[in-house]
Amino acid sequence: MPFLPVKPADMQARGWEQCDFVCVTGDAYVDHPAFGTAIITRVLEKEGYRVGVIAQPDWRDPRAVLRLGKPRLGFLVNAGNIDSMVAHYTVAGRRRSDDAYTPGGRAGKRPDRAVETYCALIRRACPESFILIGGIEASLRRFAHYDYWEDRVRPSILLSSGADLLSYGMGERALAAVAAVLDRGGSVRDMTGIRGVCYWADAAVSLPENHVSVPSYEKAAADKAAYARAHRLETLEQDAVTGRPLVQKHGARFLVQTPPALPLDTEELDAVYSLPYMRAYHPDYEPEGGVKGLQEVEFSITHNRGCFGGCSFCSIAFHQGRTVTARSHASVLQEAEGFLQNPRFKGYISDVGGPTANFRHPSCPEQRARGMCRGKRCLAPAPCPHLDSSHSDYRQLLKELRELPGVKKVFVRSGVRFDYALAESDPGFLRELIQHHVSGQLRVAPEHCSPAVLGCMGKPRMEVYERFERLFQRLTREAGLDQYLVPYLMSSHPGSKMEDALSLALFLKSRRLHPEQVQDFYPTPGTTSTCMYYTGLDPMTGKPVYVARTKKEKAAQRALLQYYLPENRRTVIEALVSCGRTDLIGHGPGCLVPPDAQYLREHGNKAARPEKAAPRGRGRQKPGESRPEKRKRRR
16 A cells, blocks of 8 residues: 555546545654554545645645645644654753654754644635644643743643644544544534544533533633642543543633543554554655654554553653553564565564553553542552552563564563562563563663652652662573663652752762763643643642742753763752752762862862872771781781
């Protein structure tokens, strides 16, 4: 099956005069199931619709969205695999120099706020066309939301984009239902019963029964406590079993979110991944060097959806949901066997994972019928007593994959939830992971060591990570391998004071860890951590949360985690002085940084002095020890 049409000649080759749908996306066109555009367009194709793709149109030219003509039923608009503002800017506000989802890695091929910009182009070119927005950018901005780049609360993206309908979360069910309504001549009024969408209601009498009202856009923008209440309600109603319709007033109109779409079951998920993807970027990109974003995922396999981990800074719960569903072994093996027919495949499956690699089933048996527990986490601060921690199915799946003829190695590079691995009394999964599926380094995410910060993050206490670390090291030694843990760490997360950042720096020093990269907390729309950052409140409890807001303090917390870099010395010294920990400035084994010239000028002899090293090959004399005793000890 060829790529979907991207130019008129492609339509002519298929004998089409008009597309039913045209998908406008901020990414390059990559027909691979790791890309949302590929999934939704192939799902519609399977339903019998004619679908074309316009990837990264010139946003300065309204004619760019008419490359394939006016579609019969409507336009589908998304920003791509990541939020366009995150794609363009670092957390420090610097413009990124490259874009992995653009041919040749060139930055600047997509606009800021891509969903809004593309919708504006379509409205100018085809004012009467139906527009459905979706994907991560639209999904996480579906309510009034704090926008880090403008430092203000913005209205729902359904308002700012001028689109007709918004599909949130995983959109296969909603998209098929919307397409069916449009195909029979219906309108948005006929879509209000579809799960997983947001629409406008003009009068209170037309609101759904049993709905939950959240503070209006105007209240949320003016009152941080109201914003926190809105976020709490929005979060609690995101379960597909128990979630109720949500209503948020914007001026004279009402934004209505229908309950979340039911997750695809195993058979349906298998069907999505069996669609005829080309598993490649469009050949038009070859002269530009292809699309870098495909390299990491071309021979990877997504075996699950959803995540019950519940990390506050993660958008997965608000987008994919907390209910885990998984593909069958047969489906996963069929995908892997397809790799063997690809001349680019060298025998290495780069990943068998998903949002969290070692989740293969719901967190507990009751979840399917009763939904997720409201306001509770399955794993933090400690695993729920009802947690199903069995890894047997995942272990068996990995075993079947590595035994396929032609497969040399199967790696697991998605995040492994270490506390969930420890919850299973049998260490067999971790032993097999170490023996067969780690490429020298296993990346895990303790994120921090401060109990206060970990509590805000929704992560387990550091003692759990240390237990995992000891078990990993023991099993690695038993396997006769030379492998290491690489911890993901985050600076400046809400709840982190300078003292907490210092504790993390000392933790790293105690383990002689020198992280090459440190993730500074990035307040992206829709997450609980972003709500904490904006409001200074924990939305689930209403309690105040400390937030590092100034560029200076955020830079200091980040520098402490990389205290060993010469360019960070001055910043680290200033941070240590502010914490009253000048004892950590010096040349002794317990110090973080040596003094610099400015510090020496200011403090003179108060600066710590280096210890005098013993001559090579000779031990130091212990206090009170005579020289004959020292010679005898050395012998």
